[in-house]
Amino acid sequence: MCRIAGIISNYTEAFEGREKVKSMCLALRHGGLDDEGIFSDEKAGLIFGHRRLSIIDLSNNGHQPMADTEQRAWITFNGEIYNYIDLKEQLVTLGTRFHSNTDTEVIISAYLYWGIAAFSKLRGIFAFALYDKEKSLTYLVRDSSGIKPLYYHIENGQLSFASEVKALKAAGIANEADPNWQIRFLAYGHIPEPYTTLKDVYSLPKGEFLCWNHKKNTYDIHSYHVIYPKVCIDDPDQAKEAIKTTFGFAVSRQLMADAPIGVFLSGGIDSSLITLLANQEKKAQLKTISIFFNEKAYDESMYQNLILKQIEGEKFGHLVKQTDFEGFLPQIIGDMDLPTTDGINTWCISKFAHDDGLKAVLSGIGADELFGGYPSFNRIKYIKTGKKYPASLFKIANYSTFDPYRKIAFLTYNHPIADYLLLRGLYAPVDIARILDTDVAEVEDVLFANRQLPYVRNYDEQDAAWFELNLYMQNQLLRDTDVMGMSHGLEVRVPFLDEDFIRLTENIAPGIRFDKHRPKKLLIDSFADILPRSIWDRSKMGFTFPLQEWMRENNEMTDENLYKGSKAKNIVKAFKNNSVHWSKVFALFQIQMHA
Amino acid sequence: MTRTLAYSLFHISKEQGWNFKLFSLYDSRYDLMSQYLPAEKYTGFGDRRIGLGLQSIREAPHTDIVILNHINFSLIGIAIKLTNPKCRVWLIAHGIEVWRPLSFIKRAFLKRYCDKIICVSSFTKAQMMLRHGADPDKCVVLNNAVDPFIKLPDSFEKPEYLLNRYGLTTANQVIFTLTRLASSEQYKGYEQVIKAMSSLKHNYPNIKYVLSGQYDSKEEIRIRDLIDKYQVNDQVILTGFLNENELTDHFLLSDLFVLPSKKEGFGIVFVEALACGLPVICGNADGSTDAIKDGKLGTAINVDDLGELENTITGYLNTPLTLDKRQKLQNECLFYFNEKSYRDSLQKIINDEPVA
Numbered sequence: 023m024c025r026i027a028g029i030i031s032n033y034t035e036a037f038e039g040r041e042k043v044k045s046m047c048l049a050l051r052h053g054g055l056d057d058e059g060i061f062s063d064e065k066a067g068l069i070f071g072h073r074r075l076s077i078i079d080l081s082n083n084g085h086q087p088m089a090d091t092e093q094r095a096w097i098t099f100n101g102e103i104y105n106y107i108d109l110k111e112q113l114v115t116l117g118t119r120f121h122s123n124t125d126t127e128v129i130i131s132a133y134l135y136w137g138i139a140a141f142s143k144l145r146g147i148f149a150f151a152l153y154d155k156e157k158s159l160t161y162l163v164r165d166s167s168g169i170k171p172l173y174y175h176i177e178n179g180q181l182s183f184a185s186e187v188k189a190l191k192a193a194g195i196a197n198e199a200d201p202n203w204q205i206r207f208l209a210y211g212h213i214p215e216p217y218t219t220l221k222d223v224y225s226l227p228k229g230e231f232l233c234w235n236h237k238k239n240t241y242d243i244h245s246y247h248v249i250y251p252k253v254c255i256d257d258p259d260q261a262k263e264a265i266k267t268t269f270g271f272a273v274s275r276q277l278m279a280d281a282p283i284g285v286f287l288s289g290g291i292d293s294s295l296i297t298l299l300a301n302q303e304k305k306a307q308l309k310t311i312s313i314f315f316n317e318k319a320y321d322e323s324m325y326q327n328l329i330l331k332q333i334e335g336e337k338f339g340h341l342v343k344q345t346d347f348e349g350f351l352p353q354i355i356g357d358m359d360l361p362t363t364d365g366i367n368t369w370c371i372s373k374f375a376h377d378d379g380l381k382a383v384l385s386g387i388g389a390d391e392l393f394g395g396y397p398s399f400n401r402i403k404y405i406k407t408g409k410k411y412p413a414s415l416f417k418i419a420n421y422s423t424f425d426p427y428r429k430i431a432f433l434t435y436n437h438p439i440a441d442y443l444l445l446r447g448l449y450a451p452v453d454i455a456r457i458l459d460t461d462v463a464e465v466e467d468v469l470f471a472n473r474q475l476p477y478v479r480n481y482d483e484q485d486a487a488w489f490e491l492n493l494y495m496q497n498q499l500l501r502d503t504d505v506m507g508m509s510h511g512l513e514v515r516v517p518f519l520d521e522d523f524i525r526l527t528e529n530i531a532p533g534i535r536f537d538k539h540r541p542k543k544l545l546i547d548s549f550a551d552i553l554p555r556s557i558w559d560r561s562k563m564g565f566t567f568p569l570q571e572w573m574r575e576n577n578e579m580t581d582e583n584l585y586k587g588s589k590a591k592n593i594v595k596a597f598k599n600n601s602v603h604w605s606k607v608f609a610l611f612q613i614q615m616h617a
Numbered sequence: 618m619t620r621t622l623a624y625s626l627f628h629i630s631k632e633q634g635w636n637f638k639l640f641s642l643y644d645s646r647y648d649l650m651s652q653y654l655p656a657e658k659y660t661g662f663g664d665r666r667i668g669l670g671l672q673s674i675r676e677a678p679h680t681d682i683v684i685l686n687h688i689n690f691s692l693i694g695i696a697i698k699l700t701n702p703k704c705r706v707w708l709i710a711h712g713i714e715v716w717r718p719l720s721f722i723k724r725a726f727l728k729r730y731c732d733k734i735i736c737v738s739s740f741t742k743a744q745m746m747l748r749h750g751a752d753p754d755k756c757v758v759l760n761n762a763v764d765p766f767i768k769l770p771d772s773f774e775k776p777e778y779l780l781n782r783y784g785l786t787t788a789n790q791v792i793f794t795l796t797r798l799a800s801s802e803q804y805k806g807y808e809q810v811i812k813a814m815s816s817l818k819h820n821y822p823n824i825k826y827v828l829s830g831q832y833d834s835k836e837e838i839r840i841r842d843l844i845d846k847y848q849v850n851d852q853v854i855l856t857g858f859l860n861e862n863e864l865t866d867h868f869l870l871s872d873l874f875v876l877p878s879k880k881e882g883f884g885i886v887f888v889e890a891l892a893c894g895l896p897v898i899c900g901n902a903d904g905s906t907d908a909i910k911d912g913k914l915g916t917a918i919n920v921d922d923l924g925e926l927e928n929t930i931t932g933y934l935n936t937p938l939t940l941d942k943r944q945k946l947q948n949e950c951l952f953y954f955n956e957k958s959y960r961d962s963l964q965k966i967i968n969d970e971p972v973a
Contacts, residue, residue, distance in 0.1 A: 139781040231778075244778040244866075249854065252841075413663070436663060479833075 024086070025050035025508065026098040026172075027071040027189050028151050030160055030234055031180035036064045042193040043071040046184050049192035052357075053185065053508035056080075061087035061096055066236050068153055068160065070098040075511055077281045077382050078102065083122035090130045091119050094155055099126050100185055101148030101170045102515070104275040109143060133161075141231060141246040145275075145521050149226075151183060158236040166247065167388075167519045168215070168228030168496050171504055175223045179239035183226075186359045186505060187218050196220045202468045203361075204458055204613055209469055211363040211448040211605060212498045219360055219616075228496065256531040258544075264526055265548040272520035273299040273384065281381040284309035286371055286514075288565040289325030291395075291542060292386025294557045295549055296517060300384060301333040308335035311375045311383065313342055313367075317568040328554055338378045342370055344572045351576070357509035358502075361612045363448065363605040365502035367565050369509065376510035383507075387499055388518030391490040392527045393545045394536040395562070398445045399486040405441050406481035408433045420452045428453065437470045441481075442489045448609055456589040457610070483536035573597075573604045579611050586614060619686060621764050622709075624653040625960040626684075629967070638676070640669050652766055670696065677701040682967065684735075688714055691726035698730040707733040712882020712904060716744045727751060735759050735966065737883040738904030757966055760907050761885045762959035763892050763951065768865050773894050773943045776866045783854050785870075789823045790934055793871035793895075795859060795886055796878070798832035798840065806877035806900065806920055808843060813927045815847040821934055824852060827871065831858040868893035873933050876900075877920035884908040887915060891950035894943025898929055914950055 027046035029039050040062060047058055054073025062069040072086040087098040103109070106125035109132055114120070118131045125146070132140035133152055141163055149170035152161045162183055164172045174183040175196045182195045190196045198221040206213050216224040226232055227243070234241045255261045277283060277300060285297045287310045300308050310330065314323040323339070330337050347366075354369045375383050390396050408416070408430075419430035431452065432444035451469065455462040479485070500516075507514040517523070527535065530544070537543035546558045573579055580598055582591045590610050596602045623639050630637035637658060641648070644661040662669040670693045673683070677700040684707045685694050694706045708731050719727070727734070727749055734756045736742035742758050745751040763769075775787055785791065792814075794807050807828055814826050826849070832840070837855070844853050859867060868874065874890040874897045881887075884905035887897045891914050899905035901917035909915035916932075918925045962972045 137781075138777055142781065244776075246778060246781065248782055248784070249856065251850075252855075 024075050024100040025053035025073040025185040025189075026100045026149065026151060027182075027184040028069060028098060029180065029182045029195075030066070030068045030236065031182075032067040032236075032239065033178065033180060034067070036062060036069075039067070039069045042182075042195060043069045045193040046189035046195075047071040047073050049189040050185055052511060055511050057082075057085060059086050059098075061098070063096075063153070063155070066153070066155070066158065068236070070096060070151060070153070072098045075381065075508075075513060077279050077283075077513060079122060079124045080280050084124045084126065086126060088122075088124070088126050088130065090127065090134060091121050095130050095134055096153045096155070097126060097130050097150055099129060099148065099150035101146055101150070101165065102276075102278075102513070103128060103144050103146040103148065104278065104520075105143075105145040138231065138233075138246060142248040147515065149185065160234045160236065162226055162232040162234070163246070164226045164228055164230060166229035166521055167500065167516075167524070168225075169500055169504065169516055169519060171501060172226045173218060173223055174226055174232065175220075176241070177222065181234050181241070185508075187220060187223055188359050190223055191220065196223045198222075204616075205454055205460075205465050205468045207361050207613070208449045208454045208457060208609055209443055209447050209451070209465075210497065211446075211609060212501070213360050213362075214493065214497045215501075250525060253529045254531055255526075255529050256534060258534050258547075261530050261534050261544060262548040265545065268520075268523050268526050269517065269548075270299060272517040272523050274303055276384060276515045276517045276520070277303055279382050282309065282379050283382040283384070284311055284375060284378075284380045285384045286310075286375070286386070287312045287326055287329060288386070288563075289322030289329070289557070290386065290563065290565065291546065291553065291558050292389040292518065293565075294325070294329045295389075295545075295553055296384050296386055297329050297333060298549075298552050301335065304335065306334045308333065309378060309380060310335065310337050311371055311378060311380070312337070312339045313371055313374070314339060315342060315568055317571065320563070320566060320568045322563055322565075325557055325560070328556060332554075336378075338374065340370075340374045342567070344568075344575060346370075347567070347569075347572050348576060354506075355612065355615070357506060359505045360501070361609075361616070362498060362502050363608050364498050365506045366569065367567050368503050368514075369506040370567075372507045372510045372512045372514070376512050380512060382513040382515060385503065385514050385516055386518065387495065387503060387516045388524075389542060389545060391487060391495050392518060392524065393542040394483050394487070395541045396486070396490060398490060399483050399536065399541070400538075401445060402441075402481050402483075402486040402489075405433070405444060409436075409481075420450065435466070435470060439470055442493050443469075445486075445489065446494050448606060453589070457587060457593075457613075459587060482532070484532055569604045569608075570600070573607065574600070579607060584614060585610060586617070590614070620650070620653045621762055621956060621959070622686070623659070624765055625762075625956060625963055627654050627658060629960060629964055640673060642666060642669055669693070673697055674700050677704055680704050682707065684709060687711075688719065688723050688726075691720075691723040694726050695722070695730045705732045706730060707735060709735045709737070710741050710745055710882075711737050712741060713880045715741065716748065716880075719749060724749065731755070733757065733966070737761055738907040740904040740906065741882055757972055758907075759959070759962055759966065759972065760954065761883045761888070762954050762956045763885075763888055765956040767889065767892065768862070769947070769951075770865055770869055770893055773869060773940050775870050779863075779866055779870045783825070783827065783856075783870075785825060789825045790821060790873075791825050791827055791871040792873050792875055792930065793827045793829070793867060793890075794874070794876055795829045795864075795867070796876055798828070798830045798836050800833055800835040800839065804879050806879070809877050809920060809923060809926055810875050811840075811843055811849060811853060812847055812923055813930060814849040814852045816927060817930060817934075818849065818852050820931070824934070826853045827856060827867065828853060829856040829859045829867065864889065865893055868895045871895055872938050873898065873930065875926075875930065876905075877918065877926060878905065879903055879920060881905045881908075888950060888954045891915065891946055892954070894947040896933055896938065896946065898926070898933070910953055914946065914953075 050073050054075045056076040057074035059072045070087040087096050089096045103125035106128040110128050113131050120127055147169040148165045149172040171185055173187050184190050200221045203219045229247050230245050232243045285300050287293050287297050312326045315321045413434050416433035422428050428450045431450045432440040451462050451465045454465045503514050582594050585591050597607045626637050639659045641661050673693050674696050677697045682705045683697055686709050698706050736758050739758050742756045817824055868890050874895050878900050882904045887908040890897050897915035899917050900920040906917050916929050918929050965972050
């Protein structure tokens with residue numbers, strides 16, 4: 023619900039440090055218009071900054087950075103802790119005193135009582151920095167799905183961190199570009215974690231904490247995940263019952279807010295389900311935000327109306343036209359923080375949600391990844407078949423004139439990232455090399471050199487789920503959603519990624535969890551009593567905009583003179599002839615804008 | 618272990634002004650990290666056996682020594698020797714790949730074309746002589762060494778994040794096994810430890826068994842059934858695949874490393890555990906005995922004797938593992954198995970001098 027920033031340095035003057043943190047907060051202002059705060063401990067060389075978007079406890083009691091009643095620890099925190107009331111009750115029983123009704127204070131007290139074991143007790147979306155005065159340690163902590171962002175930079179024994187990369191740049195803390203970002207961006211369509219566009223600026227991995235030792239200026243990064251007893255659910259009825267209960271509970275607790283909260287409704291299964299469940303709880307207080315188009319092929323208002331008829335509350339529908347898109351585009355690109363070929367839809371709907379008076383919304387991200395909603399769940403088995411043939415056979419794909427086939431060249435590489443890029447990537451290595459006027463070998467080194475991923479073995483739905491959750495959703499969907507939402511001061515919550523719900527789905531036997539014929543069948547069946555048939559018995563549209571048409575009408579984007587190199591110019595030409603996907607040109611457009 | 622070998626050979630070559638190259642099968646060029654060997658010295662051939670073979674033969678005329686890191690390269694070894702008889706062709710013999718009957722080509726290679734056999738343990742050397750009639754003068758023992766880049770601990774506290782992850786406290790006594798948990802493996806030493814847990818838990822109510830390693834779903838079902846059968850659900854913690862960067866911390870978390878195996882060519886994992894100050898129990902019928910310096914650094918047992926396993930574990934649990942003890946164990950292990958000594962021994966082998 024906020025933006026955070028900070029510096030820890032024994033070498034920077036206190037005044038200079040404060041000025042830098044203030045610059046960071048200024049650059050992050052859009053994500054926290056309600057309040058600003060700075061805390062510094064000169065002896066520790068520590069400065070925390072905070073921009074507040076008030077959603078729980080709108081009073082001044084929620085001001086941050088915040089300490090416990092005895093000022094043993096300080097925090098600057100972005101997010102929501104959905105189980106904070108439960109944790110607070112436990113802590114009160116154990117003797118802890120509180121000075122506010124905030125979830126922020128519960129995090130501090132939980133840490134002071136349980137130590138780092140507290141991190142795995144939290145249920146919610148969070149990125150925070152916590153300073154333990156007695157131990158001279160600071161923890162940077164990020165939630166287990168990576169819903170909230172946290173970037174850090176370490177140089178010469180100094181640690182800086184912020185919710186967005188632009189803040190570090192604005193304060194002059196990190197300026198040098200990462201020489202490899204264009205290669206990654208053209209391959210993925212985004213910059214994959216832990217990388218960014220800046221050299222030595224990284225994303226803290228999800229589910230992990232960085233512990234900074236103030237005395238030694240050293241740090242460690244570890245996972246705080248806890249191992250739970252493995253339970254296997256192989257009875258379909260038991261699975262459906264558990265899904266209904268656990269997800270219902272997730273939606274319910276994620277609706278907690280003192281500020282106005284609503285739901286994004288696209289007309290698809292996931293957002294429809296959340297809307298119907300949220301309506302049971304919020305009734306007339308629920309607001310829904312929907313988008314529709316004049317371009318009939320993309321318009322889902324028929325399905326949206328089916329759901330809207332069944333619910334109470336205020337219903338906001340917004341028509342988006344090509345001229346709106348043209349007008350929004352410069353700001354969309356400015357708000358991205360890191361280049362991405364996605365996020366336009368989220369930017370628009372977040373803008374409308376904010377204009378309609380909302381501060382928080384629920385979104386349906388996560389369901390496709392958990393229950394097999396994407397085409398990749400079926401396509402992955404073809405990769406298994408492809409790997410039976412000699413890899414060099416697939417080099418021939420580099421010569422294909424039919425653009426979508428060129429990615430088959432990824433089968434030349436024996437690497438899990440190559441498998442992922444075959445399913446989800448943008449440009450093949452040969453094309454990236456031509457666009458950027460560099461060697462294919464260099465492109466390959468950048469993309470495949472780091473082999474830290476666990477090996478994908480079976481090329482089944484579970485492996486597809488892994489790719490979707492840990493690569494596409496994490497690096498593109500969640501990141502884009504957070505930054506586009508926060509650019510309008512809107513917090514986007516994701517009930518499908520509730521920690522307990524994710525754990526439940528992982529315990530469900532794959533044979534029941536995934537269906538070969540109907541995507542997300544288990545989820546649909548679990549809510550068959552409330553989900554109308556017409557919502558699920560239709561083809562998936564995925565909340566897409568008519569960008570293929572709209573971008574082709576954009577003069578700047580289709581001006582070949584703007585692009586360097588014959589390869590880029592040819593791609594733009596082909597795009598104008600409608601034989602290239604818009605995301606490819608959008609990527610080239612951003613590359614040349616940064617040049 | 619190839620990484621350490623590559624590192625050592627590269628540094629020897631640098632010192633002597635020699636030219637060193639590494640050709641690797643099944644790896645791509647992204648697999649060798651540059652701190653071990655500069656990229657230009659390394660070629661990863663992926664699955665191109667023939668490519669690797671042809672390149673080796675092409676280089677043979679101006680190569681003085683070729684070291685084959687696996688007996689499966691026998692045909693290439695023969696081809697190299699025929700191309701350039703002056704080129705010395707050596708083999709590194711590890712473990713199970715040579716503790717079995719060999720094909721005609723491999724036997725022919727060993728008999729007529731192989732000039733030296735570097736055995737990673739005395740057990741492997743004995744096997745080479747017993748099974749394949751290898752000439753004892755051709756065989757030399759060179760134990761493996763600790764990876765020069767491994768993150769060694771300087772303090773021995775149990776890492777808090779791992780205590781939390783597994784729901785442990787410092788009151789728990791932790792037995793640790795790290796191995797591949799595959800349904801295709803015939804002998805599974807960790808089964809013995811699971812069985813041992815079921816009796817040990819009565820005298821040691823705080824005992825825990827952390828069993829780590831990648832498993833397939835078939836093997837997972839089998840292990841969990843076994844855990845149920847012996848009623849050690851509260852004791853056994855299956856972690857799955859372990860990230861290399863968490864290995865040292867898992868050794869620090871534990872009080873004893875146990876791998877009752879019959880098939881370790883040398884057992885580098887024992888040395889890695891010892892380098893973190895962790896006592897070890899290994900099998901007495903394979904190369905592991907070299908890793909514990911014939912009983913100086915750890916205890917070797919008959920892996921089929923469950924009673925002996927239980928008694929040996931009991932012996933360790935009854936002797937508190939002090940920080941001093943851990944430090945001493947670490948120092949001793951590094952004295953024997955550091956990369957510098959390994960490099961010196963390798964140099965002596967290249968110079969045809971006797972190795973201590």
